[in-house]
Amino acid sequence: MDDVRFDAWTRRRFSYAATSLATVILGNRAASVVDAGKRRNKPDLNAFGCLDAGVGCRGKSALCCSDVCDGKKPKKGKRDKSRCAGHNVLGCTPNQSFCAAEVSSCPETGPGFDCFATTGNAGFCADLDAFDRNVNCTACSKDTDCEDQGFQAGSACVIHTGPNCTGVFSCNGVNGSTGTACVPPGG
Numbered sequence: 001m002d003d004v005r006f007d008a009w010t011r012r013r014f015s016y017a018a019t020s021l022a023t024v025i026l027g028n029r030a031a032s033v034v035d036a037g038k039r040r041n042k043p044d045l046n047a048f049g050c051l052d053a054g055v056g057c058r059g060k061s062a063l064c065c066s067d068v069c070d071g072k073k074p075k076k077g078k079r080d081k082s083r084c085a086g087h088n089v090l091g092c093t094p095n096q097s098f099c100a101a102e103v104s105s106c107p108e109t110g111p112g113f114d115c116f117a118t119t120g121n122a123g124f125c126a127d128l129d130a131f132d133r134n135v136n137c138t139a140c141s142k143d144t145d146c147e148d149q150g151f152q153a154g155s156a157c158v159i160h161t162g163p164n165c166t167g168v169f170s171c172n173g174v175n176g177s178t179g180t181a182c183v184p185p186g187g
Contacts, residue, residue, distance in 0.1 A: 048141040053122035065120025086122025088185040093123040099162030113186030116158035124156040127186035137171035146182035154185040
C-alpha cells in the first residue's frame with residue numbers, strides 16, 4: 001500500500017471512529033436529557049410510608065395515608081395539582097388531637113365526637129363511644145389498613161399517643177400497635 005492510499009485509509013478510519021464515538025457520547029447525553037425530562041422526583045413518604053395531607057399525589061389515592069387524592073386530572077401538558085386530603089375532618093386539625101389537646105371536640109358536631117391526628121397529618125373527627133383499647137389499638141399506617149382489618153368503612157388510622165393517651169389509654173404495645181389505632185368516623 002502506498003503512502004497516499006494509506007493516509008486516506010487512516011483518515012477514513014479515524015473519521016469513522018470519531019463519528020462513532022461522538023454519536024455514542026452525544027446519543028447518551030441526549031437520551032439522558034430526554035430521560036431527565038420524563039423522570040419525576042419520588043414523593044417524600046412520611047414515617048408511616050405514605051403521603052401527608054396537602055402533599056402532591058399525582059392523581060394516585062393509594063399514595064395518600066387517607067387514600068384520598070383530591071383534584072381533577074390535568075389537561076394534556078398541564079401540571080397535576082392533585083393533593084392528598086383528609087376525610088371526615090369536620091373542623092378538626094391535627095393539633096386538636098384527643099391524645100394531646102385540652103379541648104378536642106369536633107367543632108362541626110355535637111358532643112361525643114373527638115378530633116384525632118391521622119398518620120397522614122390530617123384532622124379526623126371520631127366517634128369514641130365504642131372505643132375499646134383491646135380492639136381499636138392496632139398496627140396500621142393508612143386508613144385502608146383499618147378497613148382491611150374489618151373496621152367500619154370511613155375509619156381512620158390515627159396516632160393514639162400523647163399526654164392524654166397514656167397508661168390504660170395508651171395503644172403502645174397493644175395488638176402490635178406502636179401508638180396507632182383504628183377509629184370510626186364521628187359526626
